Amino acid sequence: MPELRRDPITGRWVIFSKERGRRPSDFASEDRDPVVASCPFCTGNEQQTPPELYAVRSMGSPPNTPGWSVRVVPNKYPALRVEGDLEKAGDGIYDSMNGVGAHEVFVEGAEHSTSMTALPHAVVRAAVRAFRIRMLDLKRDRRLAYALVFKNVGRRAGASQPHNHSQLIATPVVPITVQQEMAGARRFFDYRGRCIYCDIVRQERAQGARVLLDTKEFVALVPYAARFPFETWVLPTRHVSHFEDSPEAELDQFADALLTTLSRLERALGAPAYNLVIHTSPFVDGPLEHYHWHAEIMPRVTMTAGFEWGSGFYINPVMPEDAVRFVLHGDRT
């Protein structure tokens, strides 16, 4: 059973999971993979994964057989486990709990492809809808506090499988990064009476220089204080605190905005390794005025070194305005 331990100084939780040590990618450092001979995520190899939790299938095809376009399975090397009660314990100044949670994989597309932009719109839309379906299911589990959906593309971004996929980890505590964002957004709301993300969307649309995509429902922008070159956020223009509270039609628009954004980034940067995360509100909260769900795309084109780890400062060699100009117009300045 994995164990969660809390750093007594910062409050950050760490998941200790011996199973994860077995992942071959743990000691790797190359870039995107070549196509492998036998991919456990390809159609026909359904028996190589644990049994599916959910799938978008053609009428009548039985589970764990071909006929799907999106398939959700438990992670074979889970960071957290669904079984058992949540048990909390103390040890002097330290706190721990057992590693109850969920770790799921969303396989996107039955045929082998390694970039989301190679997938039909309908498959990406189905994947995004599947995120919501799984979140709504996990939300009913009172042991769980949060579900983080994320995507690692390319070995440099930590991917161990090249076939298009996303992941979801549901945790018994709210991740500290989300707590910190929520606390900051709360301070802004208490002071200004507005959602800071709504303000960002407004100011960015007015200024334009950091906007990569502007549609009625979604805006993609390189944030003013981007940590990484070409870091891009995708935000709903309408205020919604919870991803899973967005209606399906809105999530379809999100899928389309995400695809267009990724296409623009890939056209400009080749096929960069990247991480994508969706930040949403905790399960327990009702609709919140001060927090606003969004996706963050973090291309892995630079190294993160001691200064960044030790300070939380990031050094970014590319100004956000230059990044946008380069992606949209190919200008190098």
Added chain:
Amino acid sequence: MPELRRDPITGRWVIFSKERGRRPSDFASEDRDPVVASCPFCTGNEQQTPPELYAVRSMGSPPNTPGWSVRVVPNKYPALRVEGDLEKAGDGIYDSMNGVGAHEVFVEGAEHSTSMTALPHAVVRAAVRAFRIRMLDLKRDRRLAYALVFKNVGRRAGASQPHNHSQLIATPVVPITVQQEMAGARRFFDYRGRCIYCDIVRQERAQGARVLLDTKEFVALVPYAARFPFETWVLPTRHVSHFEDSPEAELDQFADALLTTLSRLERALGAPAYNLVIHTSPFVDGPLEHYHWHAEIMPRVTMTAGFEWGSGFYINPVMPEDAVRFVLHGDRT
């Protein structure tokens, strides 16, 4: 001139520095380097670096010539610049300031060597004393708030030069990671009336299972909630909030403890890439009861992926107690 921008949500500052884009390592991803034909840090090549700020030299040898054992020079590709007044500005909801600061390199050992453990004790002691000398000098500059000393060893840890060296970046704001540690330590102090780091030292010495080295003046331990496999902290057993307030004799003990700790880690792990950072208190503060300077060693033996970036949760496949047992006794469990 570099620019600092503040993320309006989290308060995290990002340094935008086009100069840093030129570093060859920015797009690299291999492991530790081979010895290169011409190393700018080797004795005889003093002209390949900017003129030295400080050096430990044999009597009578002139600056920027051979005869030194530790040499401090400005970084050739600085993240921040010493020149100019600190100017702060706002842009709607955003805040920025110009990139005033210092970025220095401590070359350790005149002959080419790539591991601190290959250096004589006297050179490591001289380097640690040099950290203090530079901090005390920079502290007099009222534009600066903090000095972070760090070390990147191996390309996987972001090093662009293999020759033994450390770096110092002095910033006009206190790094958010240090702010968060200080806030957590302050909460503990307000509640319990004790320094949490002193409590950690006490509990770890009593329990023993996470201690890598225990001397009268310094303890090296794998923290209870280590983020990375074999992460190790080195703490003074005596309460001191500021690194630069430690007397030289104590810093000599720190240098020795650091060398022994690194030797044990390298004996167990081969020659892992790692980052080392020294966390100390801000320049402006007098001695603090609630914060305690320390060093953090972070071996780079696993990948950090989307989940970690997106959540602040870390997944660590190696329990701290197992890491210590493996380093001290070679047990694999």
